[in-house]
Amino acid sequence: MDKPIYIHRFRYHFSPAKLSFWAFLSLSLFYFFFFHHSTSSPSDSSLRVLWGGAGWEYRVLRSSRPRSRAGGHIVLVTGAAGFVGTHVSAALRRRGDGVVGLDNFNDYYDASLKRGRASLLVRAGVFVVEGDINDSLLLEKLFNLVKFSHVMHLAAQAGVRYAMKNPMSYVNSNIAGFVNLLEACKTANPQPAIIWASSSSVYGLNKKIPFSEKDRTDQPSSLYAATKKAGEEIAHTYNHIYGLSITGLRFFTVYGPWGRPDMVYFFFTKNILKRKPVMIFEGPSHATVARDFTYIDDIVKGCLAALDTAKKSTGSGGKKKGAAQLRVFNLGNKSPESVGKLVSILEKLLKVKAKKIVLPMPANGDVLFTHANVSLAQRELGYKPTTNLQTGLKKFVRWYLDYYSDSGKKSAV
Numbered sequence: 001m002d003k004p005i006y007i008h009r010f011r012y013h014f015s016p017a018k019l020s021f022w023a024f025l026s027l028s029l030f031y032f033f034f035f036h037h038s039t040s041s042p043s044d045s046s047l048r049v050l051w052g053g054a055g056w057e058y059r060v061l062r063s064s065r066p067r068s069r070a071g072g073h074i075v076l077v078t079g080a081a082g083f084v085g086t087h088v089s090a091a092l093r094r095r096g097d098g099v100v101g102l103d104n105f106n107d108y109y110d111a112s113l114k115r116g117r118a119s120l121l122v123r124a125g126v127f128v129v130e131g132d133i134n135d136s137l138l139l140e141k142l143f144n145l146v147k148f149s150h151v152m153h154l155a156a157q158a159g160v161r162y163a164m165k166n167p168m169s170y171v172n173s174n175i176a177g178f179v180n181l182l183e184a185c186k187t188a189n190p191q192p193a194i195i196w197a198s199s200s201s202v203y204g205l206n207k208k209i210p211f212s213e214k215d216r217t218d219q220p221s222s223l224y225a226a227t228k229k230a231g232e233e234i235a236h237t238y239n240h241i242y243g244l245s246i247t248g249l250r251f252f253t254v255y256g257p258w259g260r261p262d263m264v265y266f267f268f269t270k271n272i273l274k275r276k277p278v279m280i281f282e283g284p285s286h287a288t289v290a291r292d293f294t295y296i297d298d299i300v301k302g303c304l305a306a307l308d309t310a311k312k313s314t315g316s317g318g319k320k321k322g323a324a325q326l327r328v329f330n331l332g333n334k335s336p337e338s339v340g341k342l343v344s345i346l347e348k349l350l351k352v353k354a355k356k357i358v359l360p361m362p363a364n365g366d367v368l369f370t371h372a373n374v375s376l377a378q379r380e381l382g383y384k385p386t387t388n389l390q391t392g393l394k395k396f397v398r399w400y401l402d403y404y405s406d407s408g409k410k411s412a413v
């Protein structure tokens, strides 16, 4: 008996070879558009472009959703794979805010540490977009996709001494990148409120201690400090012209687990463990060099409080509708300690005697002393640092030993 005609037609169209071909083609197209499709950025061909596509948009949107629909901020965190950025992103997500991270994963220091932090964030439910704050198209795309209520801007070229080696990286990130971000924020609808990382280094050669927000900041001693000071002036302009609500936070030498390997507490730990010498700088006439070392958990609390107390920006469509909030706060520990004391705490925690070399501080942009007056932050943000250097370093050392324990895989750089 003849088979019905439709079965022949079926066989003709769906022979095993053709079926495999079409299946392969559809899967490739799906994979390409969902995971790999990226948009090119003509604005700067040097920027690595790793964003765009339906899958990427889906991840951005999912990450931006607050846990509960009622309330909950929607925050873009720049520098999310950085030291402070990771801790702040995780804390925001833990309490239920929607968080989208952004980071260019540059190689200023060991990028695998940044990848490790980003993996932590993925597990916490935060998607970190790989891209640069200088990429206007990317920022435009993100602001079109998500109505961010806040931007926590922590992406920056950090480090005081590196500014002598690579000055332009400070200009690119801390000035050009900041302006590019503010341009995107000013045109966004709604305009987000911005909280951003300034630095204790803006006090520069200021001699009055403890440093208060009212003290002079017109004598930066490093290019890093000068770019952060420029950021504060730029913030003033965007607040004044466009009604952006902006809060600058002057961080004082932040340290802790998942910290930055270019900072003293981190590479001194590495050197002590490897029985290599540590250089302790001293000022003229053997003056002690000291810092108001501030533990990361205290900084995170300050960042979240600044975000929670930020008023809305007043502009829309790039136009100011009324005066907007402009603030700056010190976030320090109120309790400076000498670098020598830091070394003696590390020696005890690591149970290794350090090979100390004391030498005059080179003319590298470092200042002798920092000490925060945090009474403004205490009054307005309820900021109250609670971790002393001994306790904070203990937590850092515990993390360090654990993270670098399988030293075959990771090596501190």
Ligand SMILES: O=C(O)[C@H]1O[C@H](OP(=O)(O)OP(=O)(O)OC[C@H]2O[C@@H](n3ccc(=O)[nH]c3=O)[C@H](O)[C@@H]2O)[C@H](O)[C@@H](O)[C@H]1O
Binding pocket: 158, 159, 160, 198, 199, 200, 201, 251, 252, 253, 254, 262, 263, 264, 265, 279, 280, 281, 289, 290, 291, 339, 361, 366, 367, 368
């Ligand atoms: O608060 C800030 O705004 C800045 O804090 C941090 O800068 P600093 O306070 O300079 O911290 P860090 O490098 O750990 O040096 C600590 C001390 O060790 C001394 N120092 C340095 C090197 C050395 O070999 N020996 C030494 O004694 C050195 O003279 C200094 O006194 C951030 O890096 C910076 O990005 C910014 O956020």
